[in-house]
Amino acid sequence: MPRFRKTRKHGLAFRLSLLILTSTTLxxxxxxGYNHYxxxxxxxxxxxxxxxxRAQSVVLQIETRLRSVEGLPRMVSRHLENxxxxxxxxxxxVHDMVASSPEIFGASAAFEPHAxxxxxxxxxxxxxxxxxxxxxxxxxxxxxxxxxxxxxxxxPRELDQPVWSxxxxxxxxxxxxxxTYSHPFYEMSGELRRFRGVVTADISLDALVVEIGNxxxxxxxxxxxxxxxxxxxxxxxxxxIMRESIFSMAAASELPELRTIGRKMVQGQSGFAAVNxxxxxxxxxxxxxxxxxxxxxxxxxIPEHELFADVRSLNRMVLVIGAAGFTLLLLVVVAIxxxxxxxLHSLVRTTAEIAKGNLEVELPVVRSNDEVQVxxxxxxxMRLALKEYIADITETSRAKERIESELKIARAIQMNFxxxxxxxxxxxxxxxxxxxxxxxxxxxxxxxxxxxFDDCHLFFSVGDVSDKGVPAALFMAVTKTLMKGIVEQGMxxxxxxxxxxxxxxxxxxxxxFVTVACGILDISTGELIYSNAGHNPPVLLRSKGAPKMxxxxxxxxxxxxEDDIFINRTIQLSPGDRLLFxxxxxxxxxxxxxxxxxxxxxxxxxxxxxxxxxxxxxxxLMAAVHAHAAGADQSDDITMLALHYKGTSALAKxxx
Amino acid sequence: xxxxxxxxNKAVVIKVTGRLDAVTAPEFDKACGNWIDQGETCLVxxxxxxEYISSAGLRCFLVxxxxxxAVAGTLDLSGLQGMVQEVFDISGFxxxxxxxxxxxxxxxxxx
Numbered sequence: 001m002p003r004f005r006k007t008r009k010h011g012l013a014f015r016l017s018l019l020i021l022t023s024t025t026l027x028x029x030x031x032x033g034y035n036h037y038x039x040x041x042x043x044x045x046x047x048x049x050x051x052x053x054r055a056q057s058v059v060l061q062i063e064t065r066l067r068s069v070e071g072l073p074r075m076v077s078r079h080l081e082n083x084x085x086x087x088x089x090x091x092x093x094v095h096d097m098v099a100s101s102p103e104i105f106g107a108s109a110a111f112e113p114h115a116x117x118x119x120x121x122x123x124x125x126x127x128x129x130x131x132x133x134x135x136x137x138x139x140x141x142x143x144x145x146x147x148x149x150x151x152x153x154x155x156p157r158e159l160d161q162p163v164w165s166x167x168x169x170x171x172x173x174x175x176x177x178x179x180t181y182s183h184p185f186y187e188m189s190g191e192l193r194r195f196r197g198v199v200t201a202d203i204s205l206d207a208l209v210v211e212i213g214n215x216x217x218x219x220x221x222x223x224x225x226x227x228x229x230x231x232x233x234x235x236x237x238x239x240x241i242m243r244e245s246i247f248s249m250a251a252a253s254e255l256p257e258l259r260t261i262g263r264k265m266v267q268g269q270s271g272f273a274a275v276n277x278x279x280x281x282x283x284x285x286x287x288x289x290x291x292x293x294x295x296x297x298x299x300x301x302i303p304e305h306e307l308f309a310d311v312r313s314l315n316r317m318v319l320v321i322g323a324a325g326f327t328l329l330l331l332v333v334v335a336i337x338x339x340x341x342x343x344l345h346s347l348v349r350t351t352a353e354i355a356k357g358n359l360e361v362e363l364p365v366v367r368s369n370d371e372v373q374v375x376x377x378x379x380x381x382m383r384l385a386l387k388e389y390i391a392d393i394t395e396t397s398r399a400k401e402r403i404e405s406e407l408k409i410a411r412a413i414q415m416n417f418x419x420x421x422x423x424x425x426x427x428x429x430x431x432x433x434x435x436x437x438x439x440x441x442x443x444x445x446x447x448x449x450x451x452x453f454d455d456c457h458l459f460f461s462v463g464d465v466s467d468k469g470v471p472a473a474l475f476m477a478v479t480k481t482l483m484k485g486i487v488e489q490g491m492x493x494x495x496x497x498x499x500x501x502x503x504x505x506x507x508x509x510x511x512x513f514v515t516v517a518c519g520i521l522d523i524s525t526g527e528l529i530y531s532n533a534g535h536n537p538p539v540l541l542r543s544k545g546a547p548k549m550x551x552x553x554x555x556x557x558x559x560x561x562e563d564d565i566f567i568n569r570t571i572q573l574s575p576g577d578r579l580l581f582x583x584x585x586x587x588x589x590x591x592x593x594x595x596x597x598x599x600x601x602x603x604x605x606x607x608x609x610x611x612x613x614x615x616x617x618x619x620x621l622m623a624a625v626h627a628h629a630a631g632a633d634q635s636d637d638i639t640m641l642a643l644h645y646k647g648t649s650a651l652a653k654x655x656x
Numbered sequence: 657x658x659x660x661x662x663x664x665n666k667a668v669v670i671k672v673t674g675r676l677d678a679v680t681a682p683e684f685d686k687a688c689g690n691w692i693d694q695g696e697t698c699l700v701x702x703x704x705x706x707e708y709i710s711s712a713g714l715r716c717f718l719v720x721x722x723x724x725x726a727v728a729g730t731l732d733l734s735g736l737q738g739m740v741q742e743v744f745d746i747s748g749f750x751x752x753x754x755x756x757x758x759x760x761x762x763x764x765x766x767x
Binding site (some may be wrong): 535 | 678711712714715718719721722745746747748749751752
């Protein structure tokens with residue numbers, strides 16, 4: 001059974017497990033994907049807020065510091081515009097700016113050429129915090145340090161407004177990153193306003209740089225500050241400070257998006273964007289916000305992979321739990337599937353055994369109250385039904401065999417009692433005779449007989465027993481034996497029938513009867529004496545003329561009443577006359593539509609048999625009967641006995 | 657074959673229709689036999705509806721004849737026609753029992 005094994009490879013258990021686990025995995029993956037996406041979104045939103053807040057807070061911090069510095073130069077500028085200030089007052093004002101404010105590294109009031117003192121071209125007293133903490137003084141401006149050309153002086157003058165300078169490394173102040181706030185002041189004469197100089201305050205950005213540089217978010221997230229030009233003012237990587245700008249970095253790393261962001265930052269916009277990291281392949285998120293007074297911009301950079309580190313670890317956990325769940329589910333499903341299919345497997349084995357014909361096989365016991373149990377029960381019922389059926393069939397075929405063998409016996413009895421040697425009397429030229437009996441499957445109990453009981457008398461008979469099978473065959477045998485035993489010289493056919501009837505009526509408990517037509521032919525004279533016991537009339541075919549039924553004397557069948565009387569009739573046969581005795585198997589032979597062969601048809605068939613010999617007559621008629629039946633079952637025996645009387649002239653001819 | 661029977665006066669009337677052959681004979685046999693078993697001795701069989709009778713059918717009548725003879729009973733026939741009439745005539749059974757042209761006559765005769 002190769003097919004059987006093949007299907008078993010992908011059995012129910014396998015398919016069930018596959019189906020459940022596949023759908024579970026799909027559901028899990030869908031849930032996992034959804035969860036992953038949403039937690040990312042959540043984290044992203046959260047981070048955006050955190051980064052933005054952080055950037056804003058840095059901005060606020062810087063702005064506070066810058067604003068606090070801006071106040072003093074403004075105040076001093078006003079002072080210088082309102083009154084004519086003497087040198088000592090001016091010096092003390094500038095000195096006080098530095099001394100009173102630790103935020104301010106250095107301060108100065110720088111005048112236009114000859115503006116303060118017509119004798120002096122440069123006038124810019126500068127106070128600053130020296131290294132020892134003391135407030136020191138120096139007069140700026142010389143041919144080598146022409147401050148008129150410096151940004152901190154030039155730009156407010158040209159722009160006509162206070163300005164924060166681009167941060168710079170102060171050469172004189174010891175390499176400190178500085179930014180200078182320059183506030184212009186004017187000489188007022190009525191409507192006219194003439195630029196006189198600027199009041200400056202320098203602040204050190206070092207503290208700010210350190211502070212911003214120290215900001216860290218997540219693991220390696222950081223903050224940075226860029227100037228109006230995009231130069232880094234604060235960055236955790238100190239090497240970049242004042243040496244690189246966001247634009248130079250964008251160009252070096254080929255990050256056009258960083259350039260775009262840089263442009264937005266120097267334009268004073270704020271926002272949130274994702275950029276490729278400079279260092280690695282990973283992406284970072286960048287929040288940026290402007291520091292309004294100085295035109296700087298703060299950026300907060302957070303590597304994406306750190307943001308999602310929690311999400312990732314959560315995902316890993318979920319995956320681990322999922323995998324564990326999957327394994328557990330696999331075990332459970334396989335166990336359940338096995339428990340379902342195990343009884344099925346053994347049932348399959350059993351049914352295969354039944355299919356081989358072993359109906360004694362015991363079916364597996366199924367305790368579960370489910371379809372498998374129902375199936376098992378059905379299979380068992382089928383097995384029992386098959387067993388019973390086979391037993392029935394065996395019994396039936398045995399019975400059939402018995403009947404068949406009985407039929408064989410019946411036919412053997414019947415056939416053994418019939419004379420079958422033709423021509424029966426070859427040395428006898430006065431007549432010819434032929435007889436045949438075709439048994440039906442169920443032997444009908446027909447009989448025929450003929451014998452010469454002396455030199456010139458032929459006795460012949462045809463009969464039909466009422467029953468079928470062995471009893472009919474036996475009854476036929478008895479009848480025939482009786483007739484042969486009883487016939488003796490001087491007896492007429494009626495005498496024979498009366499005696500046979502008497503004998504048959506003795507102990508005829510089974511109520512069988514037999515029809516008999518018989519006759520005794522004197523072969524020397526052609527005189528035929530015949531009698532009848534309920535039999536069909538024979539056909540007489542004269543040498544010249546049409547065949548016709550020979551009227552029979554009335555007479556009851558044999559075996560009914562023991563004292564029945566039979567009547568003889570006599571007819572004179574001429575040479576060339578023919579007689580046909582037969583049983584109703586001929587006239588009542590039926591075709592498939594139950595049409596009878598009929599006596600009319602018999603007469604018709606015999607019309608042209610005036611020259612036919614007995615054997616030919618019988619064979620032709622038998623063929624006609626068979627043709628009529630056309631394959632329909634023969635329900636009764638068919639018996640025919642044909643006699644051709646040739647007469648004594650033939651005898652005389654022969655003896656001559 | 658169909659076989660119906662009822663009692664009318666002292667006679668049991670058995671009406672047979674269809675084919676009375678080897679297949680149906682036992683049924684007819686049984687129907688008649690039951691009445692005789694019940695002690696009925698006066699049977700009238702109406703064969704008006706019978707279209708065919710075989711020797712097995714005839715044999716039923718011989719059985720009936722023997723059984724009724726033992727209890728001094730009678731069997732009257734009616735409705736013989738066509739092939740049935742012919743069979744009864746040829747076999748001599750027509751002279752074994754009183755035959756009446758109609759069922760009414762047969763019942764009348766038993767009364």
